[in-house]
Amino acid sequence: MEIIDTPNIKTIKQLEDFLKIPAYKTLKTVVYKFDKKLIGCVIRGDYEI
8 A cells, every 4th residue: 555646636537547547456444424523434446435
């Protein structure tokens, strides 16, 4: 695993094109606010919520 700078990348499709890898090989972090608390989830890049 490595950290890669992705300036101006806002969608998984843009990330696929930029990195030249399929979405299922990426991860994304989704943050929700529930009961005045923040909850973070990491999901596979090709999943939608």
